Amino acid sequence: MVEHLQQYGVISSEKVARVMETIDRALFVPDRTPAYADCPQEIGYNATISAPHMHATCLQLLEEKLQPGMHALDVGSGTGYLTACFAMMVGPQGRAIGVEHIPELVASSINNIEKSAAAPLLKKGSLSMHVGDGREGWPECAPYDAIHVGAAAPEMPQALLDQLKPGGRMVIPVGNIFQDLKVVDKNPDGSISIRSESSVRYVPLTSRDAQLQS
Numbered sequence: 001m002v003e004h005l006q007q008y009g010v011i012s013s014e015k016v017a018r019v020m021e022t023i024d025r026a027l028f029v030p031d032r033t034p035a036y037a038d039c040p041q042e043i044g045y046n047a048t049i050s051a052p053h054m055h056a057t058c059l060q061l062l063e064e065k066l067q068p069g070m071h072a073l074d075v076g077s078g079t080g081y082l083t084a085c086f087a088m089m090v091g092p093q094g095r096a097i098g099v100e101h102i103p104e105l106v107a108s109s110i111n112n113i114e115k116s117a118a119a120p121l122l123k124k125g126s127l128s129m130h131v132g133d134g135r136e137g138w139p140e141c142a143p144y145d146a147i148h149v150g151a152a153a154p155e156m157p158q159a160l161l162d163q164l165k166p167g168g169r170m171v172i173p174v175g176n177i178f179q180d181l182k183v184v185d186k187n188p189d190g191s192i193s194i195r196s197e198s199s200v201r202y203v204p205l206t207s208r209d210a211q212l213q214s
Contacts, residue, residue, distance in 0.1 A: 001025065001036035005056050016059045019088045022117045025052065028081035028109075045102045048203060049079050050150060058148050058171050059085060061183055061197065065146035065169045069093040073141070075134035075160070076100060076150035076205065080109030084118035086146070087127035096121070097138050098129040106131045135205060137163040144168055151205035152179045156194075166190055173202040 002020050005011040011020070026035035029049055033041050040048040050058075059066070059082075066072055066089035074083040077098030087096035100106050109129050113122050121127040130138060134149070136159045143165035149157075149172035156174060161184070164170050170184040180196040187193060 001038070001052055004038070005053060008053075010053045011056045011060070013060050013063055015089070016056060016063060019059070019085050020052070020056060022088055023081065023084045024116060025081060027115050028079040028084075028112045043079055043105065045105060046203065047076075047078055047102065047105065049081060050202075054200070055082055055085070057181075057197070058082070059089075061171050062086075062146040062148060062169055063089075066090055067145075070145040071095045071141060071143070071165070072097070072146040072148070073138055073144045073160075073163070074098045074148050074150065075137070077109060077129060077134075078105055078150060080113050080129060082148060082150065083109070083127065083129065084113050084116055086148075087118045087121045090126070092121060092124055092126050094126060095141050096127045097141050097144075098127075099132045099134040099138050100129070101131065101133050103131045135159065139163060147171070149173065149205060150202070152176070152200075152202040153205040156182075156184070157205075161186070161192065171197075173200050176204075 029035045040051045068091040070090045072086040077083045077100045083098035135157050142163035145168045147170040152173040164186045166188050173179045174182050179200050181198050181200045185193045
């Protein structure tokens with residue numbers, strides 16, 4: 001899978017390639033699912049795990065903010081795959097926080113991580129998974145150097161902007177029917193710079209009740 005993404009120019013970073021090889025995606029998708037196919041997979045509860053090329057893209061966009069010792073937040077953490085990748089990059093001195101509003105997904109994500117190379121970081125506490133409304137972030141461990149949002153927000157969530165550290169970066173899909181992957185940089189003076197990386201299609205960032213009814 002990683003070699004394929006490198007051949008097609010999706011992965012150019014050795015660090016991203018290494019972490020995606022270390023965290024086995026097969027541990028984070030439902031049984032009998034083609035784990036390494038480059039497409040999103042249904043994980044239940046009207047949620048999906050993103051395609052490998054999207055995970056690679058987001059890891060590369062955030063790589064400079066996932067250095068050892070930094071803090072990272074994964075909103076809509078789903079099966080825990082990307083949060084585990086973040087944890088491996090920031091290391092035992094950093095913090096990687098996953099927030100997901102479906103309790104069953106949080107429980108299964110912890111089980112997935114316990115089988116993976118990130119298990120020692122979960123045990124140590126530098127990696128943790130939480131049930132919560134990701135639109136509100138996770139203030140207890142803020143501010144964050146890196147924030148990733150795995151569902152499309154109709155507009156930029158202010159709580160997440162507030163929890164982004166000056167010098168930090170957030171990657172978030174924004175839009176309803178038509179969505180853009182936005183790269184949000186908070187400048188040292190606290191001002192915000194936003195650019196569009198690409199057109200994308202994500203499930204909506206919404207309440208738990210609305211998601212389960214969709």
